[in-house]
Amino acid sequence: MRGPINEHAHALASEWKRLTRVATAVALLTAPAFFLVLYESDHLGLVLSLIVTWLAVIAFRGLVEVAVRKLIPWPSLYGADERLKNEDIVARRRYWYWRGKVRRLPLYVLGLIMLLAFCQLLFAFAGVSSSFFNPFAGLRQIFPPDTLPQLALVFVQLPLLLFINVFILFGPFLFMAVRGIRSYEPGDASWGVRIDDVRGQAEAKEEITRVITLWQSGEEFEQAGGKRERGLLFLGAPGTGKTMISKAIATNFNCPFVTIPGSGFAQMFMGMDALVVQYLAYKARKLARKWGGQCIVFIDEIDAVGMRRQALQGAATAPAEPTSIHDLCFFGPNGSITPSGDLVIESRAWREALFASRGRSAPHSGYGAFMGAVRGRLERIVPGLFGGYQGQALNQLLVVMDGIDEPPAVRKFLTNRANTFLDAMFIVPSKLGKLPLRLSPPRVRPEQIYFIGACNVPIDVLDPALTRPGRMGRHIWFRTPTKEDRLDIFDLYLTKVAHEPNLDTPHRRDELARITSGYSPAMIEQCCSMALTIAHSEGRREFGWRDIVEAMTTVETGTAQNIEYIQEETRAVAIHEAGHAAAGHVFLEKEFLSTRLSIRKRGGSLGHYQSMEKDERFSHFRSHVMGTLIMTLGAMAAEHVFYGENSQGVGGDVGSATMTAAAMVGYWAMGPDPVHIEGSLQGDDDLEQVLRRLERIGNAIMNRAGGGAPFAADPVASILGDRDKRRAAAQILGQAYVTAYALIASNREPVERIADTLIERKEMHGDEVIDMLNGVGLRRPELDLMDDRTWPTV
Numbered sequence: 001m002r003g004p005i006n007e008h009a010h011a012l013a014s015e016w017k018r019l020t021r022v023a024t025a026v027a028l029l030t031a032p033a034f035f036l037v038l039y040e041s042d043h044l045g046l047v048l049s050l051i052v053t054w055l056a057v058i059a060f061r062g063l064v065e066v067a068v069r070k071l072i073p074w075p076s077l078y079g080a081d082e083r084l085k086n087e088d089i090v091a092r093r094r095y096w097y098w099r100g101k102v103r104r105l106p107l108y109v110l111g112l113i114m115l116l117a118f119c120q121l122l123f124a125f126a127g128v129s130s131s132f133f134n135p136f137a138g139l140r141q142i143f144p145p146d147t148l149p150q151l152a153l154v155f156v157q158l159p160l161l162l163f164i165n166v167f168i169l170f171g172p173f174l175f176m177a178v179r180g181i182r183s184y185e186p187g188d189a190s191w192g193v194r195i196d197d198v199r200g201q202a203e204a205k206e207e208i209t210r211v212i213t214l215w216q217s218g219e220e221f222e223q224a225g226g227k228r229e230r231g232l233l234f235l236g237a238p239g240t241g242k243t244m245i246s247k248a249i250a251t252n253f254n255c256p257f258v259t260i261p262g263s264g265f266a267q268m269f270m271g272m273d274a275l276v277v278q279y280l281a282y283k284a285r286k287l288a289r290k291w292g293g294q295c296i297v298f299i300d301e302i303d304a305v306g307m308r309r310q311a312l313q314g315a316a317t318a319p320a321e322p323t324s325i326h327d328l329c330f331f332g333p334n335g336s337i338t339p340s341g342d343l344v345i346e347s348r349a350w351r352e353a354l355f356a357s358r359g360r361s362a363p364h365s366g367y368g369a370f371m372g373a374v375r376g377r378l379e380r381i382v383p384g385l386f387g388g389y390q391g392q393a394l395n396q397l398l399v400v401m402d403g404i405d406e407p408p409a410v411r412k413f414l415t416n417r418a419n420t421f422l423d424a425m426f427i428v429p430s431k432l433g434k435l436p437l438r439l440s441p442p443r444v445r446p447e448q449i450y451f452i453g454a455c456n457v458p459i460d461v462l463d464p465a466l467t468r469p470g471r472m473g474r475h476i477w478f479r480t481p482t483k484e485d486r487l488d489i490f491d492l493y494l495t496k497v498a499h500e501p502n503l504d505t506p507h508r509r510d511e512l513a514r515i516t517s518g519y520s521p522a523m524i525e526q527c528c529s530m531a532l533t534i535a536h537s538e539g540r541r542e543f544g545w546r547d548i549v550e551a552m553t554t555v556e557t558g559t560a561q562n563i564e565y566i567q568e569e570t571r572a573v574a575i576h577e578a579g580h581a582a583a584g585h586v587f588l589e590k591e592f593l594s595t596r597l598s599i600r601k602r603g604g605s606l607g608h609y610q611s612m613e614k615d616e617r618f619s620h621f622r623s624h625v626m627g628t629l630i631m632t633l634g635a636m637a638a639e640h641v642f643y644g645e646n647s648q649g650v651g652g653d654v655g656s657a658t659m660t661a662a663a664m665v666g667y668w669a670m671g672p673d674p675v676h677i678e679g680s681l682q683g684d685d686d687l688e689q690v691l692r693r694l695e696r697i698g699n700a701i702m703n704r705a706g707g708g709a710p711f712a713a714d715p716v717a718s719i720l721g722d723r724d725k726r727r728a729a730a731q732i733l734g735q736a737y738v739t740a741y742a743l744i745a746s747n748r749e750p751v752e753r754i755a756d757t758l759i760e761r762k763e764m765h766g767d768e769v770i771d772m773l774n775g776v777g778l779r780r781p782e783l784d785l786m787d788d789r790t791w792p793t794v
Contacts, residue, residue: 017087023064024426027057061426062098069095090423090430097424173268177276180264183283184250184257185291193247199492199521200485201241204476208232208245211474212253215294215450229474230401231451233302233467235459236478237354239520242454246298249452255294256287262304262455265393273305273393281400281449288447295449302453305393306466329656335518336608338652343580343632344517344610345592354480354518394463401451401471407442415439481520483612487513489521493528500544508545511766515595516552517612527551549765553598572639573599573606574755576649579638580609580631582751583740585773586780587627591615594770598763606649607758622670625660629736630743632657633701637740638751640792657736658702658720661729666719672731691731693791694738698730701737741792742781750776 031053039049119135122142130138143151198205214221214228222228234242250257260280265273280297288295299305329337335354336344344350406412419438422428430438453472455462466472481489490512494503502508516524530551535543581597592611599607636650664670672694702720720726744751753776758764764772 027061031057066098066102093420093423178279182259186254190251195248198241198245199488200481231472233472233475234454238456239522240478256291257296258284259298262301265305274396277396284449293447298452300454303455303457306462308463338656411442483513486516489524493525497528497532498542500542515766574758575638575642576635577607577609578751578754579635583634584631587630597769600763630740633737634740637744641744661732662719665725665728671728694731694734698733701733742783746781747778750778
């Protein structure tokens with residue numbers, strides 16, 4: 001053994017070396033005789049004879065190389081020393097060069113014969129006689145020397161006209177495609193955004209600043225053995241600041257910045273998306289060479305080009321089980337837990353669902369059913385006819401991200417071809433003393449191109465090849481703004497607009513953060529601007545509390561509709577919302593704060609009640625879920641207490657309560673527990689009687705509109721299709737409604753005062769709602785389950 005290679009492979013390599021030298025020596029020794037034959041017999045000139053002899057020697061040596069390599073195997077030089085490896089590289093280059101020539105030789109001969117035959121056919125039509133192997137005399141008769149310039153011009157015009165026609169067809173589309181690529185050099189533009197202006201994302205800002213600082217000046221980091229990140233991926237719901245922080249990067253970091261939207265890669269013709277990627281890389285490299293070697297490429301909405309390729313998706317996975325009530329009950333643009341839109345509860349899960357819903361859009365093809373079918377058939381016949389195949393953009397983008405460290409392509413090609421040709425000549429040595437006679441390998445491009453992508457979709461939707469380390473392997477998560485984040489955002493935007501001094505107090509700032517549940521930074525900025533608009537329209541230079549509250553409700557739920565309800569309906573809506581507020585205040589007081597109570601019609605809701613979690617939570621116990629159920633059914637209980645019946649407005653409440661109860665028994669193992677209700681039960685007979693009465697009430701309340709077979713696609717319908725689970729869900733609904741009814745019945749006067757105050761004020765926010773609920777004297781009911789007066793009639 002010689003290290004990792006054996007003696008046989010080493011000996012074979014040595015024999016190959018001697019064999020090639022012998023073949024070269026034979027060719028050189030026979031060269032003088034061949035020269036004399038050419039020079040004396042064919043009467044060729046000295047120079048021409050020398051050239052033909054040299055070419056013949058090289059050709060003979062090349063043929064021997066190809067023939068012998070077919071008979072004797074190549075040696076395995078794994079682990080060999082550098083000298084043997086270099087000699088093997090030269091030998092393989094020679095073999096590759098001459099094998100190509102030998103393989104193409106029949107094609108050359110065939111092409112020459114066909115050309116001579118075409119000349120004879122041309123001579124026959126023109127009535128010209130000429131030798132088959134010497135057609136030049138006949139060509140001179142057909143094409144006199146004075147017509148050669150015109151003929152040459154025609155041959156130049158034909159490919160030029162072809163190029164012009166292709167450019168006319170594809171040029172406008174390519175021009176429109178590359179217009180989406182925007183490049184900014186330092187000093188070209190400023191968006192007026194600083195890193196400090198991005199509020200509520202402290203961890204993301206710190207991570208981004210650390211990475212980009214290494215991008216610009218990380219030489220010491222690399223010398224210490226580190227490797228700079230190739231790309232960043234911004235993940236998060238819409239409106240959390242991903243695009244804004246990219247503007248801050250472009251404004252504050254002194255390096256060129258290139259942007260392109262993800263939709264900019266989608267083109268009409270198949271293959272043009274790959275050209276867009278190549279032009280993007282060319283533009284970035286050009287700017288990097290000009291500005292010290294770095295350039296940042298930002299791709300917004302990268303999910304449009306980086307979605308997981310169909311071939312890698314594999315089998316479909318089952319939908320995730322709901323972990324929150326908002327996974328089942330999320331309606332409208334405000335994320336209400338009822339379809340009527342009048343009950344909103346802010347929590348971490350609600351914020352995530354709300355921001356995610358803002359990034360979703362319903363697909364719309366723009367084709368009717370018939371035209372859609374026609375389009376589908378045509379696309380199967382001609383793939384990519386309507387721009388339906390855009391997979392090449394992702395493939396090319398991955399190649400570009402991996403190929404940034406490649407040497408220049410043209411230099412690499414020319415170096416390879418020149419060195420291969422010199423090696424194939426056999427007589428040109430690699431070095432002449434210390435002077436190298438081969439071109440040195442091209443250096444790797446010194447410029448560094450870094451990529452930043454932003455998207456609103458989950459990371460598992462993106463292609464794993466895009467998100468792996470070495471490409472966009474550093475993932476930065478942008479969370480939805482919490483109460484503390486919103487307070488920080490208000491501190492920024494309120495300093496930019498004229499407002500009354502009382503809005504600068506810590507109490508008011510905290511209240512602003514509490515009542516802006518689910519607001520993005522852009523929505524908070526719009527609220528401040530809209531509040532100033534309201535103040536200026538009334539002749540005031542500064543806006544106050546009422547102005548910003550009106551702006552918030554307008555931004556969140558639409559402009560208030562000046563609809564005057566009839567007196568009876570106004571009171572009914574106020575009683576309905578007061579029932580929600582009273583139940584939420586009593587049974588969720590330790591975990592939630594009331595933030596809004598209104599009977600002004602906004603959107604499709606006649607009124608609404610909103611609350612928020614005091615602390616961030618990722619899971620909740622049964623008592624919290626039961627409290628939410630009691631709050632949901634509190635409006636229906638209030639209508640029964642005050643009117644003896646319920647209105648159509650409880651339909652959304654009932655549907656939400658049904659889904660919550662079904663999830664409790666079907667997903668979360670939260671069965672009925674009458675002991676949770678205060679009171680005493682005497683024996684199993686009393687317990688069974690209570691459960692039957694609760695079940696009857698629950699069945700009367702239960703919403704069956706979404707029901708179906710046990711194996712229906714609707715998971716709630718599947719749960720309710722199980723008899724035992726349906727009984728348990730009905731008992732839970734009955735328990736929640738009995739509790740809500742007892743609360744309203746025992747607090748009839750306080751609930752009426754809430755409704756009267758709401759009728760007077762129309763809309764209340766923040767501390768106004770909390771102070772009113774604390775001041776009316778609401779108390780928790782005491783239930784006696786064996787007393788018939790406790791049980792409501794449904």
